[in-house]
Amino acid sequence: MPDPDFERRTTERVGATADRMTENLAALTGDLHTALAGAITELQGDPVILELLRASIEGNLETIAQVVRYDIPVSEVKAPPPAVEYARRLAQRGISSSALLRAYRLGQENATAWSLDRIAAEESDPQVALAAGQAFIAITFRYIDAVSEQVLIVYEAERERWLANRNTVRAAVLSDLLDGSGPDVSAAESALGYRLRQHHVGAVLWRPDGRASGSELRDLEQLLARLGRALGSTAPPLFVAQDRALAWGWIPLGRTSAVPAVEELGDLESHGLRVALGTPAAGADGFRRSHLDALRAQTVAMVAQDRAGTVTAYGDAEVRAAALLAADLDGTRRLVGSALGALAEDTEGAERLRDTLRVFLATRNSFAATAALIHLHKNTVKYRVDRAVEARGRPLDEDRLDLELALIACRWLGVAALPGAAPADQRA
Numbered sequence: 001m002p003d004p005d006f007e008r009r010t011t012e013r014v015g016a017t018a019d020r021m022t023e024n025l026a027a028l029t030g031d032l033h034t035a036l037a038g039a040i041t042e043l044q045g046d047p048v049i050l051e052l053l054r055a056s057i058e059g060n061l062e063t064i065a066q067v068v069r070y071d072i073p074v075s076e077v078k079a080p081p082p083a084v085e086y087a088r089r090l091a092q093r094g095i096s097s098s099a100l101l102r103a104y105r106l107g108q109e110n111a112t113a114w115s116l117d118r119i120a121a122e123e124s125d126p127q128v129a130l131a132a133g134q135a136f137i138a139i140t141f142r143y144i145d146a147v148s149e150q151v152l153i154v155y156e157a158e159r160e161r162w163l164a165n166r167n168t169v170r171a172a173v174l175s176d177l178l179d180g181s182g183p184d185v186s187a188a189e190s191a192l193g194y195r196l197r198q199h200h201v202g203a204v205l206w207r208p209d210g211r212a213s214g215s216e217l218r219d220l221e222q223l224l225a226r227l228g229r230a231l232g233s234t235a236p237p238l239f240v241a242q243d244r245a246l247a248w249g250w251i252p253l254g255r256t257s258a259v260p261a262v263e264e265l266g267d268l269e270s271h272g273l274r275v276a277l278g279t280p281a282a283g284a285d286g287f288r289r290s291h292l293d294a295l296r297a298q299t300v301a302m303v304a305q306d307r308a309g310t311v312t313a314y315g316d317a318e319v320r321a322a323a324l325l326a327a328d329l330d331g332t333r334r335l336v337g338s339a340l341g342a343l344a345e346d347t348e349g350a351e352r353l354r355d356t357l358r359v360f361l362a363t364r365n366s367f368a369a370t371a372a373l374i375h376l377h378k379n380t381v382k383y384r385v386d387r388a389v390e391a392r393g394r395p396l397d398e399d400r401l402d403l404e405l406a407l408i409a410c411r412w413l414g415v416a417a418l419p420g421a422a423p424a425d426q427r428a
Helices: 004-023 025-039 047-070 081-092 097-122 126-178 185-192 216-230 283-307 317-326 329-344 348-362 367-374 378-392 400-417
Strands: 199-206 238-243 246-254 274-277 311-313
Touching (some): 004 025, 004 097, 025 097, 047 097, 081 097, 199 283, 216 238, 216 246, 274 283, 283 317, 317 329, 317 400, 329 348, 329 378, 367 378
Parallel strands (some): 274 311
Antiparallel strands (some): 238 246
């Protein structure tokens, strides 16, 4: 049978420990604050958050002491106001919920150890000390479980509300920047979390195959980060999702406007994703212009479909010309047919001849330079150029500008530029 005297002494010891917690509230709060602030790196360097953490610790310790001392049902306990506000501020600053929950787990561990030490120091009967320690642990566990769930709900609701509000403000600011309305630069930088007073490169990122894996936006954001590093950027890019498979981005370049050529970027681990880049430009106006350039480059890649590379950069003079040609595909097809003749056929052989001839013209009719660029023997280049001239049916210098534009169209727009190609919306 239960020993009433044993139960009474156990209850008294648990109550006395709660009283000790209240008496030592300031010191215990300070010790816990030091331990938690040092262990949770996400909180370091933010004095407001650290002060709220202290208030949250103090509020929870005081409430636990009252729950234990007066046997208050945990189901009726509400999280202390400082603890609720602490959760809201973490959400607003984008600090992960794991940092919130970790504080409660570490706090429980430290507070439990402190309580067991007090019980062991003040209770001479080891059986009473054991029972009191178990009771104290059980109560604090139920409290932490209930309160941490409450503050997590607050955190998630605040995070959702804050993101929706921030995204609404950011979308409005972004719209003003892109339509040239000229919002206050400082206010725009604050809303976007991105510095406008520097050089940047606009980017459009998308998944062309339409597959939905649920991770598209994360994949696009990671690709933008890799691209930023490849371009030499040392600051985080601005990423703005448009839908599940399309995003806009801006890569900060600081004071420099020089970026590597596309062929120098190396393997970006694109995983089937595509990127269109604008040209580097400075300031709020450059932010808009580089984005518009990226959209034009995207048009080229979208028309080319499978022929497009991972990165299509508007900084390439041929891409700029292809963007103009893409604006009138019917007219471009007529130009290609007229300028290329039989060289405009949709065959692998005709494509090889077109590519060789395009490089040959770009190198000012140099067989040696062409051979070096496309890694062929000079005699092979000459053979292909002769074949291309034969297929065209007239000399290279005849309508040379039309010829160069037609070759650029075939290179960058692919099959869509060839005579007889189906409209873009009918091609697979």
